[in-house]
Amino acid sequence: MIVERLRDGHRWLRVADEHWDDPLDPTFAQVHGGRWNPPHSFPVLYLNEDIDTARAQIRHLLAGQPVGPEDLDPPYVLVTATLPRSQLVADAVTDEGLIELGVPVTYPVENGMPVPWKRCRPVGVEVHDAGLRGVHCRSAATSDGSGRELAWFPARPASRARPVGDPVPFREWWGSE
Incomplete structure (x- = not known):
């Protein structure tokens, strides 16, 4: 597998329900x-690399529904977080990285259909067992794979994503689109 080092200090985004006790809890x-x-299996914190990917998560959540995000007053907030330094993860963004992992280079789709979780889970287990801290991947919330996500595997229970600032209410982070 192709290993990449995440940029230290990057601000990752988590779409969370405002009622969650700890939106950065990977358990x-x-x-x-x-x-x-x-x-x-093992703890994982699913994060978005940027605001466009976070918004894509909401669109994906509402796909097929008779309403759009602008019609809602959902309880979703945006939590910004940083990770511990020097995180090494598997590359599931580049074609080469996907090939090394045995994932279709068309990920997140294959033959016009979403790649199912059952294809990705064994890959995540392999990455975790190799001692890497996660999978940096194309977003499954964007059919063209343009968004970026991170499935972060904390090294130990004390390894935590650290919040940066307060959670941002939905209307504020969605409204800046």
Whole structure:
């Protein structure tokens, strides 16, 4: 697999429900699973690299619904966070990185359909078992793969994403589109 070092100090974004006790807690995905980890496996915090990808998450969430984001007053906030320094992750952004991981170079789609979680989970397990701190990937919330996400695997329970500032209410971060 191709390994990349994340830029220290990058401000990652997390779309979160304002009622969550700790929006940066990676144990929910540990229990329930996510795209890059099976249920009852290891902690993962799913993050967006930029505001456009965070907005794509909301559009993806509402796909097929009779309303759009501007019609809602949802409880979603945007949490900004930084990660511990010197994080080494697997590259699932470049074609070369995807090939090394055994993921289609057309990710997040293949033959016009979304690549299913069941294809990504074993890759995440392999990356985790290799001692890397996550998967830096094209966003599955954008069919063209233009967004960027990070499935971050904390090294130990004390490894935490650190919040930067206060959570931003939905209307403020969505309204700046």
